[in-house]
Amino acid sequence: MAGTGIHVPMQQVEAQHLAELVEQFLDLLRETEWGADAALSRLTPAVYPEDAEASAEFAEATSADLLDRRAADARVVQNGLGSLGEATDGRxxxxxxxxxxxxxxxxxxxxxLVIASRLGIEDDPAPDPEDPRLGVYEWLGYRLELLVEAADELDI
Structure with missing residues (x-):
């Protein structure tokens, strides 16, 4: 496909699966109160780990904005995936x-991070290797690697 920018290969089936994950992520951001889900807490980590009160105060003041920005980013991904799904040229x-x-x-x-939280991954992946979420977690890592490599080629 012609055009300037970062070229990212994506099969239609991958786009469909990623779109479902992004929609679930947006649902989590919309429907879950901050602090009620460990995954959201992982997206907004404590800035003062040695001072729980200061961290809680900071999180209360900033978490809504941070999660709103995460939702805006997710909508950018949704839009990109939607444009791929609308393509009739088989791209x-x-x-x-x-x-x-x-x-x-x-x-x-x-x-x-959300999936890692669900799997209990902290530093090293040690969840049940039969858990299908682990495959999704690893696939997202692969997609991230491809995107980073594509951006590196353009020195961005």
């Missing part, structure tokens, strides 16, 4: 601007 490549690529990177990383 299997997205072309992203640098700002779109940044939103994609943040969203894919956030999705991985």
């Amino acid at each position: 299997d490549e997205l072309v992203l601007t640098p700002s779109e690529a940044d939103a994609w990177l943040r969203t894919l990383a956030a999705l991985r």
